[in-house]
Each structure stands twice: as structure tokens, then as C-alpha cells.
Amino acid sequence: MVKHSENIIVGVSIGDMNGIGPEVILKTFEDSRMLEVCTPVIFANAKIVSFFKKTFNLTANIHGIDKLDQLVLGKINVLNVWREGVNVEFGTLDDAVGTYAIKSFQAATQALKNNKIDVLVTAPINKYNIQAENYKFAGHTDYLNEQLEGDALMFMIHEDIKVGLVTDHVPIQEVNKHITPALLEQKINTINETLRKDFRINKPKIAVLGLNPHCGDNGVIGKEDAEIIKPTLERLFKKGIQVFGPFAADSFFGSNQHAKFDAVVAMYHDQGLIPFKTLSFGEGVNYTGGLTKIRTSPDHGTGFDIAGKNVAHESSFREAVYSAIDIFKNRNEYNELTHNPLKISASKE
Incomplete structure (x- = not known):
């Protein structure tokens, strides 16, 4: 993994693909300045992400990979979590699409646990169509609380x-x-x-x-x-x-x-x-505090009413990315300062 001072690896779960998640994700990283501070990895499928890119008339290049050690810094990486095609119908509640939202989220969570990514930013899911035999949680937070160390806290943050x-x-x-x-x-x-x-x-x-x-x-x-x-x-x-x-x-x-x-x-x-x-x-962000790993998300839902119309604004998702990066840096600095305070104090004398 790259040095964290140079580039932070941001894992991104795709969310409900019939909603505005893919749109706000791609619009966020369409701005090349974002790639100067982080390297995104979207957990989905390169073909479906290319479809969204074309749908919303975006120009950013995406880089499909099959393993996380293939990611390229400064690119919008897309990890192929599945290979088959997905039928996308914007604004529609679809159980099948819900299963792919969870596949993406679970794969991204596993990568977070294994330190393959530094932080996780999740696009919105629908709490109804994600319910399955292997996923019986009300949303992201409860699942993360089970998978990661600590006591999860739903913490809404803004300046x-x-x-x-x-x-x-x-x-x-x-x-x-x-x-x-x-x-x-x-x-x-x-x-x-x-x-x-x-x-x-x-x-x-x-x-x-x-x-x-x-x-x-x-x-x-x-x-x-x-x-x-x-x-x-x-x-x-x-x-x-x-x-x-x-x-x-x-x-x-x-x-x-x-x-x-x-x-x-x-x-x-x-x-x-x-x-x-x-x-x-x-501009608000949903942050899951209290865990050993960092996850943020935008403060809005799937936006079925505007999905596919190319009118969704990426501001909250972009803030979620920035917040994850800032928290990651703050936590690392705090850990360094408190790991051996006597040694740090002595070095300043």
C-alpha cells in the first residue's frame, strides 16, 4: 500500500444502482483534483460503471481491476465484484439490484477489515430491498458494528x-x-x-x-x-x-x-x-464513529424520484469523501502523538 501521507485509498460501495448513488460517485471523482488527495476504488463492475458514465455524459477514465493489488494511483479504479450484467431501471425498487448493493458493501467492508483500503464511503441503499438470508440488518451501521471492532455510533457531522x-x-x-x-x-x-x-x-x-x-x-x-x-x-x-x-x-x-x-x-x-x-x-455527512475503521456516507437517501435524470448533486458525497480523509489523518496523528508521549516530549526538549 502507498504511504498514507501521499495518497489515501478510498473504498466506495456502489449503493442501490437504481438510485442516485452511481451518479454522485462519478460526479465526485470527475473532478481531477479529487485524485490528487485520494485514490478511489469502486466495488462494483467495470461494465456497469461505464454504463453510468455514459448515461450521465461524464468523461473521467475508469480503470477496471480484478484484485486490489492491481489498483493504480490517480485513477478511478473499479474492482469487479461480479461479472454478470445487471438490469438497471432508475427509480425502481428492485430486490435483485438490492442484492448487488449488498455484494458491493460486503466486499468493501472485507477490504476495510483487511487493510486493503484505508477508509470506506458508502452510497445510499434502500433498507427494504437489501434484506436477504445473509443480510438481516436495518442498514450499514448495524452490519459494520458486527464486522468491525468497537461500538458503532451514528454520528452526523458538519462544520x-x-x-x-x-x-x-x-x-x-x-x-x-x-x-x-x-x-x-x-x-x-x-x-x-x-x-x-x-x-x-x-x-x-x-x-x-x-x-x-x-x-x-x-x-x-x-x-x-x-x-x-x-x-x-x-x-x-x-x-x-x-x-x-x-x-x-x-x-x-x-x-x-x-x-x-x-x-x-x-x-x-x-x-x-x-x-x-x-x-x-x-453538505452533511453520516459518520460511523466508535469503530477501529472509518466509514462515512452522504446525508441523503437513494433519491429514486430524481434517479437517472442527471440532476443529482454530489456535494454531500464529496463531503463524505473529504471527511473520511480528514478523520483518517486526524486519527493517525492522534495515535502517533499518544503512542509514546514521553518519547515525543523528550524529542522536543
Whole structure:
């Protein structure tokens, strides 16, 4: 593998090919400047990627390979994960296409585990048509949590706002059953460490939203905030983590309180993602924190309604690539600085 200071190998899973994933991938790397900072490897099939390139009138050259040790720096590499043709019908929910999305994702994950690629960026999948005998996960995060070391965290990131979730793809009627001191501690600890290691924030300040309206109004609208969340935050604060709350979620973002903190912890999916996407849509990134490997993705879905029309914008996918690269560099630097701090300190004297 090349020196990481020179070029970072970015693995890319193709996503649902009936959606906008292939379009935003190719539009991102159509810009030759991207190839100066990374070498992409798309896990798919060279013929189908050539089809997408022609469909969207793109000119970037692709380089088909059968093994990862054949990749060429400065090229858009396409690893042939399968050989057969795939029937693409843009905007259509298709179980067969879903199986290829998972083939791509699983092959890319394996390459990440084996250090054949440095980071993974995933194009959007459809949670319905990916379900199969060998894949029974709600999305990317749960599978990565099983395959990689660590405790996965759904962490939405943007220059101006970062939101971590205590629960992610959980039905709203079941959320309160998952809010336990143990899970809260795990997620907040993960966010704190992620901010320190991956974003180089020395002493992160973390805000936590309440579960119930008005944080339960002293038990009138639920007791979880007073009996579970608040005591857990007080315990973590005493341990040295700069965590504050719980804050009433309805006014927190509108009053710009999020700007005072390095990250915000939401109790459930929409509580965190609605304000995040409202404030950052098109530039936000979904980062799976807490794992030993790095994976990012754009903040949007498959976009079936605009698929194949050549109108999808690549900004969020491009930001996902940039974020993966930045996090990779930050983590390597952090590991180097903390591996033997006494030796580093002595060398400076």
C-alpha cells in the first residue's frame, strides 16, 4: 500500500444502482483534483460503471481491476465484484439490484477489515430491498458494528453542527425501552472519544437532549429525563466528561444553543436528524464513529424520484469523501502523538 501521507485509498460501495448513488460517485471523482488527495476504488463492475458514465455524459477514465493489488494511483479504479450484467431501471425498487448493493458493501467492508483500503464511503441503499438470508440488518451501521471492532455510533457531522444518536433505526414506540444508563454512558463516552481522536478537540463540550417534551416537566410528561438521563449525565460529569443537559429539544436548535457545544446527543433518530438536515442538508455527512475503521456516507437517501435524470448533486458525497480523509489523518496523528508521549516530549526538549 502507498504511504498514507501521499495518497489515501478510498473504498466506495456502489449503493442501490437504481438510485442516485452511481451518479454522485462519478460526479465526485470527475473532478481531477479529487485524485490528487485520494485514490478511489469502486466495488462494483467495470461494465456497469461505464454504463453510468455514459448515461450521465461524464468523461473521467475508469480503470477496471480484478484484485486490489492491481489498483493504480490517480485513477478511478473499479474492482469487479461480479461479472454478470445487471438490469438497471432508475427509480425502481428492485430486490435483485438490492442484492448487488449488498455484494458491493460486503466486499468493501472485507477490504476495510483487511487493510486493503484505508477508509470506506458508502452510497445510499434502500433498507427494504437489501434484506436477504445473509443480510438481516436495518442498514450499514448495524452490519459494520458486527464486522468491525468497537461500538458503532451514528454520528452526523458538519462544520457547524455534529449530532450523535443514542438510538437510531428503532420504532418510536420502543425508544424509551432502550434509554438506559448503560447505553447512555456508552454513547456519550464514544462521542467524547470520537471528538478527541477523530476531530482533535481536546476537551469536548457535549449537550444532551431530553427524551420527553420539556424534559418531562418534573415527571408530568414522563420520568425518564429525571430518573435516567439526568443522573447519568451528573455521573459522567464527575468523571471528567464535559456533558450538559438534558435540554428541551423543541427550542434547543431554534435558539442556536447547539453553537455553544462541540456535539449534541439526541435520544432518537428524528429528534436529531430533522434539525441536522435542516441546518446542513447537501453538505452533511453520516459518520460511523466508535469503530477501529472509518466509514462515512452522504446525508441523503437513494433519491429514486430524481434517479437517472442527471440532476443529482454530489456535494454531500464529496463531503463524505473529504471527511473520511480528514478523520483518517486526524486519527493517525492522534495515535502517533499518544503512542509514546514521553518519547515525543523528550524529542522536543
